[in-house]
Amino acid sequence: MARTAAIQPSVTGLKRIKLLEGVPDSALEALARQCRWRRYVADERIISREAPDNDVYLIVGGRVRITAFSAGGRQVTYADMSAGQWFGDFAAIDGCSRSADVVALEDSLLAALTPEMFLQLLREHPVVNECMLRRLVTCVRELTDRIYDLTTLGVQNRVHAEILRLAKQAGVNGNTARIDPAPKHTDLAAHISTYREQVTREITAMAKQGLVERSGGALVVPDVERLERIVAEVRRSL
Numbered sequence: 001m002a003r004t005a006a007i008q009p010s011v012t013g014l015k016r017i018k019l020l021e022g023v024p025d026s027a028l029e030a031l032a033r034q035c036r037w038r039r040y041v042a043d044e045r046i047i048s049r050e051a052p053d054n055d056v057y058l059i060v061g062g063r064v065r066i067t068a069f070s071a072g073g074r075q076v077t078y079a080d081m082s083a084g085q086w087f088g089d090f091a092a093i094d095g096c097s098r099s100a101d102v103v104a105l106e107d108s109l110l111a112a113l114t115p116e117m118f119l120q121l122l123r124e125h126p127v128v129n130e131c132m133l134r135r136l137v138t139c140v141r142e143l144t145d146r147i148y149d150l151t152t153l154g155v156q157n158r159v160h161a162e163i164l165r166l167a168k169q170a171g172v173n174g175n176t177a178r179i180d181p182a183p184k185h186t187d188l189a190a191h192i193s194t195y196r197e198q199v200t201r202e203i204t205a206m207a208k209q210g211l212v213e214r215s216g217g218a219l220v221v222p223d224v225e226r227l228e229r230i231v232a233e234v235r236r237s238l
């Protein structure tokens with residue numbers, strides 16, 4: 001259950017949200033008072049698929065997972081989001097029910113906007129509008145790439161591509177990337193639409209080839225360019 005007691009509106013918290021970069025302090029102060037501030041504990045469901053709730057959620061602190069479950073219990077993970085990001089904007093724009101579940105990965109603080117407040121932000125602040133347009137384009141590109149990978153690549157290649165994506169997301173330093181903490185095999189399987197056992201087999205094979213290494217609780221990609229070439233060569237051959 002969401003924790004709502006004793007949460008003070010925070011302009012400082014809103015300044016961490018990428019969507020609101022460039023919005024004047026006076027507007028942020030008004031927005032902070034209008035938001036509904038909520039705390040969620042790890043593993044707590046924030047929104048449910050098909051729910052009529054159309055609020056937009058700003059992640060002030062913590063991490064959440066955008067996911068969905070089939071009737072048979074199969075999980076598909078769309079994305080993990082951290083502080084500074086936001087979700088729920090699609091439902092606020094088109095008024096339709098939710099298309100995914102959102103669950104807190106750790107204790108999180110969120111600020112919720114009604115659809116009316118969100119649309120007013122878009123109308124009154126061009127920087128917010130431009131940020132939202134870039135987000136929509138990015139979503140389309142990422143989904144296009146993901147559909148391509150899921151329909152053309154085998155499990156081995158999908159694991160390679162996902163580890164490469166996580167390595168770049170973690171940051172490449174001198175051709176080396178450290179994914180910390182190491183992704184759980186169940187989470188990787190949910191993201192690339194396969195089974196945990198297959199992911200474990202492919203990660204083991206990658207370790208034998210020197211493509212990845214274990215370092216404490218992290219997964220290290222010692223030669224990002226090598227992994228990038230492998231992924232690119234497979235895609236070119238299709």
